[in-house]
Amino acid sequence: MVRAGLSPERLTLAGAELADEAGFDQVTLSALARRFDVKVASLYSHLKNSQELKTRIALLALEELADQVAHAVAGRAGKDALMAFANAYRDYARAHPGRYEAARFRLDPQTAAASAGVRHAQMTRAILRGYNLTEPDQTHAVRMLGSVFHGYANLEAAGGFSHTDVASQESWVWTLDSLDAALRNRATP
């Protein structure tokens, strides 16, 4: 009996790949076991249950996404930073639909607090520094931007923007231009 060399990390990564290929809801311990040519029960030596697998994939996705955003934003400010942030976000959602879905997985408060989700919030606030917003406007802006980015990625992934022949890319740029204008409009002089 040759051992498969499983580990929580390998399982998480394989689960993330499976999510991108087939959708996050198709990520099951059974499917993962098949992928490693191993019996399902064997996975329980590495993961408490399927909930833990999903949580780990969510954390991985949040981490990756935060890394990409941080990299994209580095050295930029103002509208430039806003665009880079937004594009990194959308690009990740398009390149890794399953992982992106996973990143929206409902985490329990403790796990969420210890996750890269915190970095997301910090980076969003950092972007807004260029717009000179005071509290509570900054919080409002964080929520608005989060809503747009997430909403757009979601609707795009659901195929909602493929009915008309207006390119999604153009709408995206238009939306970001509008947001930039709206934020500049809110700046305290």
Add this chain to the structure above:
Amino acid sequence: MVRAGLSPERLTLAGAELADEAGFDQVTLSALARRFDVKVASLYSHLKNSQELKTRIALLALEELADQVAHAVAGRAGKDALMAFANAYRDYARAHPGRYEAARFRLDPQTAAASAGVRHAQMTRAILRGYNLTEPDQTHAVRMLGSVFHGYANLEAAGGFSHTDVASQESWVWTLDSLDAALRNRATP
């Protein structure tokens, strides 16, 4: 043997209630059968499969949501109409989280084309009439608004706005004000 008096409509309604109570992903034929005190197999006389149940709940939710939005928007124009539209949308998502989730259920193209989703698109365009946008700006704006509304409802439902003490309601109004300003800015003179 007393008959339970099932029908696709009753099952759909009960499914929608179950969704609001426990989440759309908890809507299963088994749970529904329990609720009616009936064996699972009996449901297959009324529904082709669980996919059909979910589709029907989605269509119901889209219909209800479109009705509420239409009612809210009637007789209003400009910013007034935008606010009414947005509030109707958010209120529905808060009052019926499960149904709202169902409304985002991926429908096959034909079903989607015959659904109330079409009315949603029409109403969004109607709102924008007050802003004097020409194509393709109108399409861009439809997408932006859809993203914000959906994104906000989603993040709010996920509890994403409960960490700071800034009230979600205030951020919502702020966001709508910003969108209104952005759209007015885009108007062709």
Add this chain to the structure above:
DNA sequence: GCGTCTACCTAAACCCTGTAGGCAAATCGA
């Protein structure tokens, strides 16, 4: 080389989906 640990196994219980076939209530036609 021996003992321990642990990675993976078999077996089995439980839940959800879906199909096949049966019986009895409802309904309809004469």
Add this chain to the structure above:
DNA sequence: TCGATTTGCCTACAGGGTTTAGGTAGACGC
């Protein structure tokens, strides 16, 4: 009103996912 037909709900069963209990053999420390 009664027989025939339809149909609503049933039992039985197969298939797949989750999870636990307990066993065996490979890996590793001494």
